[in-house]
Amino acid sequence: MSAIELGPGREFDIIRTLLARWGSRAEGIGDDAALLNVPAGEHLVASADTSVEHIHFERAWLTPREIAYRATMAALSDLAAMAASPLGVLLALGLPRSWLDAAGEIGDGVGDALDVAKTIVRGGDITGASDLTLGFTVLGSTAAPLRRNGARLGDTVYVTGRLGGPGAALAAWLRGDAPSPNARERFARPVARIAEAIWLARGGARAAIDISDGLLADAEHMAAASGVRIQLDLERLPLFEGVTPLEAVVSGEEYELIVCAAALNVSAFERGTGLLLTAVGRVLEPIPDGIGVTLRMNGERLAPVEGFRHFS
Amino acid sequence: MSAIELGPGREFDIIRTLLARWGSRAEGIGDDAALLNVPAGEHLVASADTSVEHIHFERAWLTPREIAYRATMAALSDLAAMAASPLGVLLALGLPRSWLDAAGEIGDGVGDALDVAKTIVRGGDITGASDLTLGFTVLGSTAAPLRRNGARLGDTVYVTGRLGGPGAALAAWLRGDAPSPNARERFARPVARIAEAIWLARGGARAAIDISDGLLADAEHMAAASGVRIQLDLERLPLFEGVTPLEAVVSGEEYELIVCAAALNVSAFERGTGLLLTAVGRVLEPIPDGIGVTLRMNGERLAPVEGFRHFS
Numbered sequence: 001m002s003a004i005e006l007g008p009g010r011e012f013d014i015i016r017t018l019l020a021r022w023g024s025r026a027e028g029i030g031d032d033a034a035l036l037n038v039p040a041g042e043h044l045v046a047s048a049d050t051s052v053e054h055i056h057f058e059r060a061w062l063t064p065r066e067i068a069y070r071a072t073m074a075a076l077s078d079l080a081a082m083a084a085s086p087l088g089v090l091l092a093l094g095l096p097r098s099w100l101d102a103a104g105e106i107g108d109g110v111g112d113a114l115d116v117a118k119t120i121v122r123g124g125d126i127t128g129a130s131d132l133t134l135g136f137t138v139l140g141s142t143a144a145p146l147r148r149n150g151a152r153l154g155d156t157v158y159v160t161g162r163l164g165g166p167g168a169a170l171a172a173w174l175r176g177d178a179p180s181p182n183a184r185e186r187f188a189r190p191v192a193r194i195a196e197a198i199w200l201a202r203g204g205a206r207a208a209i210d211i212s213d214g215l216l217a218d219a220e221h222m223a224a225a226s227g228v229r230i231q232l233d234l235e236r237l238p239l240f241e242g243v244t245p246l247e248a249v250v251s252g253e254e255y256e257l258i259v260c261a262a263a264l265n266v267s268a269f270e271r272g273t274g275l276l277l278t279a280v281g282r283v284l285e286p287i288p289d290g291i292g293v294t295l296r297m298n299g300e301r302l303a304p305v306e307g308f309r310h311f312s
Numbered sequence: 313m314s315a316i317e318l319g320p321g322r323e324f325d326i327i328r329t330l331l332a333r334w335g336s337r338a339e340g341i342g343d344d345a346a347l348l349n350v351p352a353g354e355h356l357v358a359s360a361d362t363s364v365e366h367i368h369f370e371r372a373w374l375t376p377r378e379i380a381y382r383a384t385m386a387a388l389s390d391l392a393a394m395a396a397s398p399l400g401v402l403l404a405l406g407l408p409r410s411w412l413d414a415a416g417e418i419g420d421g422v423g424d425a426l427d428v429a430k431t432i433v434r435g436g437d438i439t440g441a442s443d444l445t446l447g448f449t450v451l452g453s454t455a456a457p458l459r460r461n462g463a464r465l466g467d468t469v470y471v472t473g474r475l476g477g478p479g480a481a482l483a484a485w486l487r488g489d490a491p492s493p494n495a496r497e498r499f500a501r502p503v504a505r506i507a508e509a510i511w512l513a514r515g516g517a518r519a520a521i522d523i524s525d526g527l528l529a530d531a532e533h534m535a536a537a538s539g540v541r542i543q544l545d546l547e548r549l550p551l552f553e554g555v556t557p558l559e560a561v562v563s564g565e566e567y568e569l570i571v572c573a574a575a576l577n578v579s580a581f582e583r584g585t586g587l588l589l590t591a592v593g594r595v596l597e598p599i600p601d602g603i604g605v606t607l608r609m610n611g612e613r614l615a616p617v618e619g620f621r622h623f624s
Binding site: 030032033034035037038040043044045046047048049050052053055056079080081082084087090091092096122123125127129130131133135137138139140145147148149178208209210221224259297 | 330339342344347348349350352355357358359360361362365366367368390391393394396399402403404406434435436437438440441442443445447449450451459460461514520521537558575612620
């Protein structure tokens with residue numbers, strides 16, 4: 001597909017700014033819709049994910065480039081959760097006047113994420129807005145999707161990476177402090193675990209979800225979808241430096257993966273991907289009180305805690 | 313694909329409200345991403361389109377149900393512009409607190425549009441927002457897409473329907489009046505011309521665009537994409553009651569189609585679809601001043617006028 005000449009107008013000036021930053025990382029822009037092909041025999045995987053100023057981030061915390069990188073990766077993480085390979089993204093950009101000067105930097109941040117995830121922009125939409133709104137639709141494909149309803153009794157529950165960094169950064173900002181450089185970096189530069197998810201699907205995982213709301217809340221989603229209970233052993237959690245297990249289970253926007261499998265070859269995964277994989281719990285029978293996730297510390301069950309909630 | 317049990321949380325309560333309104337008009341909701349299949353041999357067509365309060369509509373003008381219907385149809389119109397059949401939509405809903413009570417009505421409006429376009433919701437995303445934001449990604453497929461860059465020298469330019477109704481309604485609201493019932497209805501209840509576009513593609517059309525910015529502005533986009541000039545004969549425009557030709561060419565959000573073809577069987581189209589199809593101009597060589605669309609009235613060329621611009 002060749003690029004299409006854009007007509008006149010201010011919206012198109014912003015699109016031209018973005019296209020200049022994206023170069024070959026944008027394709028087929030300028031028609032009413034993107035045209036693309038799904039590999040024969042594969043399912044299309046499609047997900048919408050929106051990052052909104054004052055809800056998901058504050059301008060004071062990050063650069064525009066980091067904000068856009070992070071929003072793009074957050075969206076791409078839904079492809080990882082399904083073990084899908086990206087086909088491209090659509091960007092619905094709500095750009096307030098006060099952010100107009102940052103359009104180029106926003107383009108660069110999206111481009112950084114496209115590079116890491118090895119994908120491209122296929123189209124989008126620009127409107128005005130009161131708050132910066134980065135709405136993505138991510139498109140991917142897979143022959144064998146991982147879903148959140150595949151957890152089975154007796155499965156082991158694994159998580160990738162170390163948990164708690166984004167929560168530590170957020171907690172620092174919310175109390176008026178600067179986060180540690182490492183926590184800030186972990187918040188600003190998440191990586192959608194796409195290649196890792198495909199490895200895990202091939203290696204025997206049968207359910208997955210990405211951690212956007214926190215290990216506890218997302219394990220609840222997986223437990224509800226699968227009709228099971230998930231028991232997490234807090235002393236086994238892979239912790240970000242200086243973070244407690246209870247902070248780690250409510251740390252959102254990790255974009256690490258929770259996967260369930262009868263068994264996974266942890267050392268082969270870690271050698272192949274360079275990423276930590278840790279068994280942190282087990283899939284059990286549901287219990288009468290309906291709680292989907294139970295927490296244990298050194299074998300002793302803890303009282304329920306509230307997960308991190310996005311909607312404010 | 314079976315529905316997935318949703319976990320706890322306020323975002324999920326809103327999703328449950330929407331799902332209750334949609335019933336069988338929603339499918340596969342609740343996983344990290346939607347899974348769907350594109351018919352073998354067809355291209356995937358994907359487009360993002362966002363309607364934002366205070367930019368595309370005001371709450372005082374329409375009911376929440378009408379606002380949601382209109383936003384859904386506006387998005388689906390991009391599939392019509394490509395002559396694609398819908399596979400489904402993703403809804404990225406930005407819901408301010410002040411609109412929480414209207415979530416059910418918004419669901420009904422989306423559902424009304426799904427019924428008219430014979431498609432379903434495949435997934436989405438809900439966040440808070442300062443202004444009601446209805447972000448849609450529409451997914452469709454076609455073996456033979458119509459694009460905006462297909463106009464060829466000597467083609468006739470056609471439009472569907474009658475133009476000027478939405479512009480008349482908008483003008484009335486902006487000057488503080490109530491629009492006529494017919495103009496209000498035309499603004500509130502657009503119909504994406506999906507079946508009509510597929511008819512036109514089969515009947516010989518080789519370029520198409522939907523009228524969202526106004527006939528003049530969208531013809532400019534088509535002319536720029538095709539590297540041609542489009543000459544419109546204003547005395548031939550099919551006018552909405554009480555509207556002048558110059559009002560009709562800048563009336564946006566019509567969601568009628570502009571198509572170019574060597575020739576189309578107008579009476580067969582009108583018999584088959586019940587919709588007006590009118591030859592309104594011709595595709596000509598570009599001219600040195602670079603103007604993509606020239607307007608004539610009874611054979612006499614008019615000075616350029618400004619098109620309707622969304623971005624404010």
